[in-house]
Amino acid sequence: MKFIRDYWFPVLIFIVAAVVFWNESSSPGQPVMLPVQATQPETWQPPDTATLGNDSLSRLIRYGRDLVAHTAFYYGPAGSLGRHSNGMNCQNCHLGAGTVPYANSFAAVAANYPQLRPRSGIIESIAFRINDCFQRSLDGYPIDTGGRELKAMEAWIAWVGQDVPKGKKPAGAGVTELPLLPEAADPSRGRQVYTAQCTRCHDTNGNGQLAFDKTEYLYPPLWGDHSYNVSAGLYRLSKFAAYVKANMPYGIATASSPVLTDKEAWDVAAFVNSMPRPAKKFPEDWPDISKKSFDYPFGPYADHFTERQHKYGPFTAMTKSRK
Numbered sequence: 001m002k003f004i005r006d007y008w009f010p011v012l013i014f015i016v017a018a019v020v021f022w023n024e025s026s027s028p029g030q031p032v033m034l035p036v037q038a039t040q041p042e043t044w045q046p047p048d049t050a051t052l053g054n055d056s057l058s059r060l061i062r063y064g065r066d067l068v069a070h071t072a073f074y075y076g077p078a079g080s081l082g083r084h085s086n087g088m089n090c091q092n093c094h095l096g097a098g099t100v101p102y103a104n105s106f107a108a109v110a111a112n113y114p115q116l117r118p119r120s121g122i123i124e125s126i127a128f129r130i131n132d133c134f135q136r137s138l139d140g141y142p143i144d145t146g147g148r149e150l151k152a153m154e155a156w157i158a159w160v161g162q163d164v165p166k167g168k169k170p171a172g173a174g175v176t177e178l179p180l181l182p183e184a185a186d187p188s189r190g191r192q193v194y195t196a197q198c199t200r201c202h203d204t205n206g207n208g209q210l211a212f213d214k215t216e217y218l219y220p221p222l223w224g225d226h227s228y229n230v231s232a233g234l235y236r237l238s239k240f241a242a243y244v245k246a247n248m249p250y251g252i253a254t255a256s257s258p259v260l261t262d263k264e265a266w267d268v269a270a271f272v273n274s275m276p277r278p279a280k281k282f283p284e285d286w287p288d289i290s291k292k293s294f295d296y297p298f299g300p301y302a303d304h305f306t307e308r309q310h311k312y313g314p315f316t317a318m319t320k321s322r323k
Helices: 002-006 008-025 056-069 071-075 126-135 148-160 187-197 237-247 262-272 307-312 315-321
Strands: 115-117 122-124 217-219
Touching: 056 071, 056 148, 122 126, 126 148, 187 262, 237 262
Parallel strands: none
Antiparallel strands: 115 122
């Protein structure tokens, strides 16, 4: 009895545990419930360029990366291979030559192309998409689809996405999806955000900053004659705002540690895209107008909303009306 008096609590715990074990073991078919931890998908990471060798394919891949990173050196206004662009580099929109997660990364490109795209209404190849960017984001002209340069860019994109299974889109591909606002984005509020957060790289006049040798932009112009035109993907507010939220101010913000609020990202996107830029349009875009993106700012539309509403929102009501 002295033992029980001195050690009653451990004995009680032992008895309770024994009863629980007996009940579970005597009830076949009843699963033991273990705590489950919610897990987030791991963010895609690009392969290491240090693994590239010195064979012909590796050299082509490296050349492709250089073309993406320094497009203007080859195809800018003073390009060594021709004048096909406005002086911006592909890397100005696809950070790290397409290797930075949520910064228009190339993670899912090779795994998902060729694909049917509603904007063109056709099945697009990677080569088609590259030249589409030359014409829209770089406000220029297509390059030779059979040339070594385009093949090198294709090789780089394929290499970057080599570990992504066919048809999959990993976390970190493209840009984030930013929650829609219940109100319209406001360019005047966006101007204040731009002044506070963006001028150190892009200048007060949106001119960006040229590199020392003047052949390419370190920080791209966000409006004006040398910026992307109105048919570029970034002219859609949802794309621009998501890109900005995850990556700007440059060198400070990341997708996991943003600086701007959602509202600030939408508003600064509205301000930038309210400023003048090349007006190149493609009348063959969106052959089925019912498939136009909700924030594509040029009619006609299959709904009753105006061009201004399709440009600035509010988008929540617009997307609800489509369901």
